[in-house]
Amino acid sequence: MNIQDVILGFIYDEPMSGYDIKQMMENSVSYFFDASFGAIYPALRKMEKEGLVDKQVVQQEGKPNKNMFAITDKGKEQFQHYLRSPINPTVMRSDILIRIFFGRFTTKEKINQWLLAEREKNQALYDSLKLLEEKYPNMERYKRFTLEYGIRQAEMVIGLIDETLSKVMEQEE
Amino acid sequence: MNIQDVILGFIYDEPMSGYDIKQMMENSVSYFFDASFGAIYPALRKMEKEGLVDKQVVQQEGKPNKNMFAITDKGKEQFQHYLRSPINPTVMRSDILIRIFFGRFTTKEKINQWLLAEREKNQALYDSLKLLEEKYPNMERYKRFTLEYGIRQAEMVIGLIDETLSKVMEQEE
DNA sequence: TGGACCATGTAAGTAGTTACATGATTCG
DNA sequence: CGAATCATGTAACTACTTACATGGTCCA
Numbered sequence: 001m002n003i004q005d006v007i008l009g010f011i012y013d014e015p016m017s018g019y020d021i022k023q024m025m026e027n028s029v030s031y032f033f034d035a036s037f038g039a040i041y042p043a044l045r046k047m048e049k050e051g052l053v054d055k056q057v058v059q060q061e062g063k064p065n066k067n068m069f070a071i072t073d074k075g076k077e078q079f080q081h082y083l084r085s086p087i088n089p090t091v092m093r094s095d096i097l098i099r100i101f102f103g104r105f106t107t108k109e110k111i112n113q114w115l116l117a118e119r120e121k122n123q124a125l126y127d128s129l130k131l132l133e134e135k136y137p138n139m140e141r142y143k144r145f146t147l148e149y150g151i152r153q154a155e156m157v158i159g160l161i162d163e164t165l166s167k168v169m170e171q172e173e
Numbered sequence: 174m175n176i177q178d179v180i181l182g183f184i185y186d187e188p189m190s191g192y193d194i195k196q197m198m199e200n201s202v203s204y205f206f207d208a209s210f211g212a213i214y215p216a217l218r219k220m221e222k223e224g225l226v227d228k229q230v231v232q233q234e235g236k237p238n239k240n241m242f243a244i245t246d247k248g249k250e251q252f253q254h255y256l257r258s259p260i261n262p263t264v265m266r267s268d269i270l271i272r273i274f275f276g277r278f279t280t281k282e283k284i285n286q287w288l289l290a291e292r293e294k295n296q297a298l299y300d301s302l303k304l305l306e307e308k309y310p311n312m313e314r315y316k317r318f319t320l321e322y323g324i325r326q327a328e329m330v331i332g333l334i335d336e337t338l339s340k341v342m343e344q345e346e
Numbered sequence: 347t348g349g350a351c352c353a354t355g356t357a358a359g360t361a362g363t364t365a366c367a368t369g370a371t372t373c374g
Numbered sequence: 375c376g377a378a379t380c381a382t383g384t385a386a387c388t389a390c391t392t393a394c395a396t397g398g399t400c401c402a
Contacts, residue, residue, distance in 0.1 A: 035362085
């Protein structure tokens, strides 16, 4: 999987601009995949050259022109080829977990501070995903799966942190 | 956080070789941080030049020589500086979740196959982490936190997949 | 005897990110 | 009037990974 495959997925149904794609990513898959404009725009350009997408410039009133990209038959083929390719293992890179892992080299106060910040982040993610769930009660099952994944993940982290913090309290009493 | 910081964490207590570091990573933090030899060896070289670590060659019988790296005072300072720096957000890149998110563009059979493979992977991770937990009952609390994180994460994924698969069964009956 | 483990290292390539540039509109 | 949103794009950089090279030992 690379950014090209993900873009093809987003425009499989309906044409989108690079800006649209970035926005869609941000409020649907950002907790397990993210890409910057600096990756999206060059990818679209390359894909146009390769005939995977068609570009159409759309004039807008009071807004800049949009480059709308539609998937071609060749693009659909490419996406289906991706779906048949071996699945890349999930990669995670967590600074906070590395810090906690080496927690013995710093102070309890520092770690508590980290845990509280991490709790807040996960609470915010949880809240936003729950909101999405409420907003789209008839969400298609597969999207629901990934949403549920995010919710449970955040729940898990919050629970683990709360347990850990209460243990710390007990020890200090 | 970069690979240098993580290496400094691993050798903060006791000197290690690049090979040792890779092994330690693999059976402790690999589910939230990973690095290849191609990253570790050049990093150690660079850190030696910068005076963050000291190298000592150790002769071994029946095995190749080892380059053992010990952290210097400057290295410890650098590590403490890392601990005071802003925490990088956790990054995840999940091919399997992207595929499921776009699941409507493929078949139920394909997705079931993906889910089962993902279940197995997580079961294997769960088993190996549970084994670690049993093997080191007096594990230091911070390492335990990250271990518990991995266990709950795997549990969560397995649970979600099982629920999803049983729902699919119901629908097909 | 062939594969796994031990051990180090580099060169080439990749897949991005960050930062900057541009410029109009809308909203508080 | 300044910040945010809309919208696209590139150049420089980074932080790696992959693949290859080397070579000994141990075990089934």
